[in-house]
Amino acid sequence: MAGKLLTLPQRWPVTRQRQATFAALIVVEALLLALLAARLVQVRVVEDRRELVGNVETIHFRREVIGDPLLVALLAVGVAVPFFSGRLRREPVLLVALQAGILSLTIFVLWPLGQVFAQGFRAGPLATGFSLLQFERLLETPMVARATRNTLYIGAMSAVLATVIGTLIAYTLSLTDVPGKRWLRIITTLPLVSPPFAVSFAILLLFGRRGLITYDLLHITSWNIYGPHGIIFVQLISDIPLAALILSAVFASISRDLEEAAEDLGGSPLYVLRTVTFPLVTPAILTAALLTFINAIADFGNPMLIGGGYQVLATQAFIQMIELFDLQLGAALAMLLLVPALLAFALQHWITSKRSYVTVTSGARTGQVRKLPGWIKWPLYGLVLLLAAIDLLLYGSILVGAFVRAWGFDYTPTLENLSGLSSAMPMLRNSLFVSVGSGLLGGVAGILFAWLVTRQKFPGRGALDFSATLMYAIPGTVIGIGYIIAFNAAPYFWTGTFFIIIVAYAFRRLPVGLRTAVAAQRQVDPSLEEASLDLGASRLRTFALITFPLLSRAFFAGVIYIFIRSMTDLSTAIFLNAGRTQLYTVRMFRVMITGTPSEAAAFAGLLVVIILISLGLLSKLTGKSFVDLFRI
Template sequence: MSKPQRFSNFRMLLNQPMLLLTILFIFAILIIFIILPLINVFRLGFTGPDGSFSAETFVRMASNPGYQKTFFNTMKLGGLVACISTFVGYIFAFAITRTEMPGKRFFRGIATLPIISPPFVLSLSLIFLFGRLGLVTNKLLNIDSFDVYGLGSLVVVQSVSFFPVAFLTLTGILESIDDSVEDAAYNMGASRWHIFRTVTLPLSLPGIGSALLLVFIQSLEDFSNPAVLAGDYSTLAVEAYRVITGLYDMQGGTILAIILLLPTLTAFAVQRYWISRKSFVTVTGKPTQKRRKLHEPHIVWPLFGACTLVSAVVILLYGTVLAGAFVKTWGVNNTFTLEHFKYVFSMGWDPVKNSMILAAVSAPVSGILGMAIAYLIVRQKFFGKKFMEFSSILTFAIPGTVLGIGYIFTFNQEPLLLTGTAVILVAAFTFRNMPVGIEAGTTTLLQIDRSIEEASTISGAGAGTTFRRITLPLLRQAFFSGLVYSFVRAMTAVSSVIFLISPKWNLSTARIFALFESSQYSGAAAYIVIMIVIILAAISLINLMVNLLFKPKYLKRTIS
């Protein structure tokens, strides 16, 4: 941007003081709650005994054979899960978007279930099924030597947990491919397999690459599943937690968190570069005749069978947790009981209530902030816009463990003393979950004609009024997505808050983790079932509120 353009944009902002204040406010909170904690993480990791800069401890830990093994364990797990999840996600996405397979709504629901469920669900299911007192190993096969802990179980639970991420990414790519491209090849005599191999698959490569990287990041960041199922298979996220809480070595844990941060940031940067550089768009904008999707039985029914098999696994795992919540002691005394639910609602309700309160507060803050940042990035011109865009979505690539450590050091002293309060938890939820809302808002805004907002501006409305009355109603679906994601992730967060909870503000996920550590699995199952019910009810309520609050009632008036 040239100097005259920057000066012109600055003068325009001076004429809109509310817009200028909003930009400055967002810059301030991004620096305080994202950039500063990240700087403090690196500062602690590279500080010597005398307080000066030193890489000695980092080099010593990075060269430690045990921690090197942990690093490669984490990379190996992430690579395996990324490949398997992307493969399964592609099958689901292709079957739902490109074929006339029956039961699409059911399979789509199955593919999104792991996204809205609390952590530990699938890990608990595997323990119930294949643990020492498991239904399969102990009751059906009578095997005493089977070890449910380790890499194999982690690959299973993470693949089931994260294939929805690949599914959602690949669905958008496959839906954007114009049917006429494939029809042209089919009319020329090409087989369906040849068309898929030479047309469909190459055109969906951007989505495959993006899905691989996104799932890889999710696997590296995962704390809850390795904390329960890893056994002797160490991972960086869990090891950093154990070094801090078990060895009381804050700098050592921070260094492990930095080592974890480096590959996640690298994968995130590659993913963003990949998406920005690769363009396989085939939609021309011209009206096209709606064509029949793939209907050949030898294509549809194998895909139907594959989706059914995966769905059966998901239903089995979730059904096992549901059953485990209603027995006295799984594998020992399977008598039906409601004792675990009575305990949650009487003695153990405070953590659930705290999670609901903090999620209810952080979700709208995260949603509105996400829409505001998306609007500024897409619709406004100002100095530092690239910095705002980068820093606001940076937390997607920052592991929760790293964010939690950064918050401990940033907000543990005046003038930013927030440790032990609800504010620090709300801030962690807000800035951790905001990137999804920003991405959804940015994508939607790029599809909205600027003339709609320009009509409001010509009529004399300021930027704030236009955003509130015109843009925000048009962003209703993106806003809903941001709210739901923020609420669900706040209810189910573990790694980002494991260091931030306090006796006054204990959370349901921390309580579940404590029950796991004491092997009270049925009690943990009761908490999980209650959380799933709360999350589903909250999603319905959020949908109702968004529809009532953000109707585009001003749109026709402005256009006319």
């Protein structure tokens, strides 16, 4: 076998040099793998038991393997398998790129997720073997049963409402001729890129116990926003734009010809809507429902801030993992989150792969304004305006709140809240460092995977694509939990390092970087690369001189997207950061719970300003409205 692997297939012009390069590659990779194995698997001699026979105490030792031999085995297989493809052996660059892809996905995606399952079925920290103890413990805790029900309730309500309203908003903003669409689209998309819990904080400013509207304007004291309806309301603010974004892309791509043909054949407008337009957007509606559902069940910040003691799985998991440090119970809770998310992902994947119709044929006209009767159009427009007004009010209250003495009590203008920010500068630096790092890493990985997935043919391409997209469906809290479980102990000890946060963010957002790059890659005519190869440029040279420059916009869009999402994340950060690596959002969250509203508003305001600057930069760089860049 080794002989077969070492000789190159006949079609390749076999020269000594090429063969030497190929042999060197195998040796170097084997060495690297061995080094990694030595790091990941250590055999220690530990004391097993002591026996006292008479006066003589015998100490029995045993060898103990610590670390992850299973991971090493998986990695070895992942590195070795590509060597068996003759096609890959002829293309060393492709081979190495594929190996890098397999390795990184195995370590940073599949392994942590697998660990959630492994730990959830373990009886205790040192136990081995399969056990359902954790689930028995969960069943015994009435709190968990309630949290599960609550989570599903919040998830279902948010998903249904956000999808319905988001669909109406998307339809209005893509296919009707109402005034001010450009700005309305930007305003209604903003909540998507701000930290979600900033929304619930702003809602508290306006509608809380001492809220500007409820207390100062309406003098309501009997009603309060805390509880499930508050959580759902807050969730809708950020989930409606998500649903609207997904659907507007599809509405804009439906060929007008199809609807005209249906009308021409005698279908009345409502009949056409029911039989043609709606079925065509069904896959997108399912995607929107899935993503908003995952968002809602995964969210940690909002239920903490506005739940008023209403327990959901994410908050329960946080308490078990971080406050009580019960990894196994936390993992079992994470599984409860993971299972519905994976089921929803599989369902959505199955349905969209079976029925995806957005194919643009030549001569098809898309994105044209539909004539709608006024009694339908203007109420829809009113809905859009209402949403935009709420969004403006929320952001306005944050920015104003930062400059008043004590929100709710004393609205005198002041700058003193900003002084509280100076203590948060180290955290801001941490956040910027981590977000830039994960942006770059995720961007590079996105381009690499997109190149592998769209341009190259090799066995197992579908599996690679699936693994790289999987994180899309994983709640952020579960990712945090998975990383802690997988990399907390020996031999890694990665918890508390910047490295683990950067990697977690990069791989969590990889699906979006990948999709953006794939879309850009599809725009580029493959014959450009073929021309370069044909003219004698190597794969590497072609990638550097042709592929990458043509994809650079997609690359930077991906980098900035991941940057923004990392700057505003709380669900993953709360599990992964530690004293030295504390992140800005975590600090801000604590200030919101313990500090005064005005102090917290200063924190949120600064973050919103940073995000707005990044968005401006993004638009400038790509020459597009940022709204278009967030379409997945």
